[in-house]
Amino acid sequence: MMQAVQLFGKNVIKNVEVPQPQIKDNEILVQVKAAAICGSDVRMIQNGYPGVNETHPLTLGHEVSGIIAKVGAAVSGYEVGQRVAIAPNMGCGICDQCVSGNTHLCSNYQAFGINLPGGFAQYLKIPAKAVRQGNLAPLPEELDFATAAIVEPLSCVFNGQKIAQVYPGDKVLIIGAGPIGIMHAMLALAQGAQKVMMNDLNESRLQIVHEILPDVITITNADLKAAIAENTDQKGVDLCIIAAPAAPAQEASFDYMAMNGRLLFFGGLPQNREPVKLNTNLLHYKQLRLYGCTRASLSTYRQTLAFAASGRLPLSKLITARYSIDDFSLAYQNARDGQGLKNVIEFK
Numbered sequence: 571m572m573q574a575v576q577l578f579g580k581n582v583i584k585n586v587e588v589p590q591p592q593i594k595d596n597e598i599l600v601q602v603k604a605a606a607i608c609g610s611d612v613r614m615i616q617n618g619y620p621g622v623n624e625t626h627p628l629t630l631g632h633e634v635s636g637i638i639a640k641v642g643a644a645v646s647g648y649e650v651g652q653r654v655a656i657a658p659n660m661g662c663g664i665c666d667q668c669v670s671g672n673t674h675l676c677s678n679y680q681a682f683g684i685n686l687p688g689g690f691a692q693y694l695k696i697p698a699k700a701v702r703q704g705n706l707a708p709l710p711e712e713l714d715f716a717t718a719a720i721v722e723p724l725s726c727v728f729n730g731q732k733i734a735q736v737y738p739g740d741k742v743l744i745i746g747a748g749p750i751g752i753m754h755a756m757l758a759l760a761q762g763a764q765k766v767m768m769n770d771l772n773e774s775r776l777q778i779v780h781e782i783l784p785d786v787i788t789i790t791n792a793d794l795k796a797a798i799a800e801n802t803d804q805k806g807v808d809l810c811i812i813a814a815p816a817a818p819a820q821e822a823s824f825d826y827m828a829m830n831g832r833l834l835f836f837g838g839l840p841q842n843r844e845p846v847k848l849n850t851n852l853l854h855y856k857q858l859r860l861y862g863c864t865r866a867s868l869s870t871y872r873q874t875l876a877f878a879a880s881g882r883l884p885l886s887k888l889i890t891a892r893y894s895i896d897d898f899s900l901a902y903q904n905a906r907d908g909q910g911l912k913n914v915i916e917f918k
């Protein structure tokens with residue numbers, strides 16, 4: 571038996587004892603060492619999730635690292651005892667997106683902790699498809715398990731910035747000072763952004779940003795437009811990244827842009843919202859480019875892991891609390907209430 575945290579429906583999560591997964595010849599069993607709580611875990615708990623109910627619970631957790639505990643007889647290239655980071659998304663393997671390497675864009679994609687058992691458990695079974703696609707990445711020595719777990723959200727940030735680009739000298743505005751926004755700021759600075767400004771409603775969040783990234787200019791909502799003008803010689807920003815689930819922020823964002831600027835809408839909005847109203851005349855007359863992004867490919871995940879191991883980003887500062895799985899409900903409450911940044915469950 572093993573301990574796991576399972577979702578049984580809207581706002582029903584339980585610490586349960588479940589059988590340890592059995593693996594087949596072409597599968598791998600990972601002993602989980604760290605799993606981080608994500609905003610999407612919070613949303614899945616608050617909203618419930620299709621197909622998840624009292625009789626079909628789901629083990630959550632998609633930001634995971636661990637040690638290989640068992641390797642199926644037919645698997646080569648992995649060994650027991652190996653430290654690994656786990657990319658959560660796997661595709662069907664044969665559609666055009668999968669064949670192009672974009673398994674995360676497969677219309678039949680599956681993911682640990684979303685529609686397959688996830689990492690808030692002592693053990694995680696890696697199905698044959700994920701073993702074959704390369705979802706297990708050897709963990710570089712420099713990275714501890716907790717930091718390796720948060721490489722997953724960082725890989726989504728990488729994916730977004732690969733799409734929208736950060737050029738040396740750019741003036742960048744990031745809206746939303748949660749863990750994702752801060753990761754965007756770290757990466758933009760590492761890529762040579764001249765100025766990174768961050769905006770959030772929550773002043774205590776901005777204070778944390780100031781402590782972690784003293785180079786970032788923090789701006790409260792009240793004076794956002796004036797502050798942007800002041801910091802950009804009245805020109806506006808070259809890149810705006812919206813890392814907050816706020817339609818008004820998306821609607822206002824075109825006003826903040828310099829000529830020829832780029833915008834990245836990172837992350838979705840809550841369900842059942844009115845469609846966002848965008849001033850497409852500004853898009854036209856400022857020659858703006860607007861990008862979306864979702865998840866990350868396996869190659870982006872591995873690049874992100876290698877970059878994280880370089881130590882160039884102060885990633886471990888994002889981990890503001892560590893818990894045992896017994897204290898999951900406290901960790902969840904803190905994540906839900908925006909206490910700290912990344913809340914990580916660690917296993918002995």
Ligand SMILES: [Zn+2]
Nearest residue numbers: 608610633723
């Ligand atoms: Zn996540």
Ligand SMILES: [Zn+2]
Nearest residue numbers: 662665668676
């Ligand atoms: Zn596919």
